[in-house]
Amino acid sequence: MDKKIKLGTKEYLEVAQKALDKSIRLIAKSVNKGLANEKDDIAMSFSLMVGPILDTSHSLVVLSSMGKMRDCYSLSRIIFDHVLNLGYFGAKGEDTVKKALQHYHQKSFRDLDRKIEIKDLGFGIGLKDIDKAPISEKLREALDYFTSNKGFEIRSWTGDNVFKKIEIIRDSYGKEAGMMMIINLFYIYRHSSEIIHGTLFGSLFARGMTKPESEQPKDEKELEEFHRTRISFVLICTILMNYVTFQIINEHYHRQKELDELADLIKDFRITLYE
Structure with a gap:
């Protein structure tokens, strides 16, 4: 990305939208070429996760054009959880599937x-x-x-929380994948949960009112810029999630050429993944 394009501008958001759209198309084209033809349980679980990841990523592109920051955060949480489970399936193997x-x-x-x-x-x-x-x-x-000793339904299919799942993914697929998950956990997970659950924090965050008072939007123009900035963060995080998705798939079903293309896409965006 041209460094002259400022975060929070329409131009920056448009570049982020185009980059996300490219990642969606690249992954869809590659996955459609063969993943669904694999006959093992891991491939089946990957296929069932990738479809919603790409579909919701496309919805993000659409809603981001409308300035729907709250909805973008909610959708990004869906993507995060699907990528998290995809990585968990791949790392833990067929017994977990x-x-x-x-x-x-x-x-x-x-x-x-x-x-x-x-x-x-x-x-x-x-x-x-x-x-x-x-x-x-x-x-x-x-x-x-999935029934407790007291006769109630056990609603969770895994006893591992989000932090443990990321740890497992990091151990199986490397620090880069783990850090991309951590970045999303930091920027997306907390705030999307507050928005989804309808808390006052979530509502005030969407108005920019959880920032220090001197940095809060003072008018509609500044609020729009705040929304564009946050939506851009969401899109960038989703691009990272799409990369993690494909990195995990590549570990099991070789697609290095397309993975390299995604890596170049991220480099063009000037994102520092980790130190």
Whole structure:
């Protein structure tokens, strides 16, 4: 990127949008050429993660053109979590993919008969006598695995938190991939969580009011510049996430030529990945 282009300007945002769009197209073209044809569980899990990563990345390009900062943060969290799980699947191997499939299997079955009760409030929908229906041994094992000793559904499919997952990804795929995840954790994860959960911090952050008072936007023009700056950060972080996605895929299914092209794209953007 030309250093004369200032962060927070329309020009900077447009360059970031074009770079993200290029990364989406490059990955999609490469993945469509063969990943879906692989027959192992890792390739299957990668394919199921890559689709949403690219689709939501495209949505980011669209929403960034409209200045939708809050929505961009929310979508970037979706991308981050998909890349996190893609790396986790690749690092931990087929047993972890099978565990995730167990989680999907039993959760789909539970969806056939669900209800929510809070004090005198209740709502539910389900198939009649589903609890009496015969089920396969495979489903029974999945239900048992994701049911606590007290009979409640265990909702998490993995006991590892986001920090542990990044540690595992770093150990398997190197410091560069780990640092890109850390950068996203630092710039995206915290603020997107506040926005998604509707906290006052999230609402005030979107107005630039969590900055020191002297740096807060004083009018709509400065607020627009703040939004463009933050949206540009989100797009840059997403470009990094797309690179990590492809770096992980390349470790399992060789695509070095396209990975080098993505690396050049990042270099052109003048991003310092780590010291």
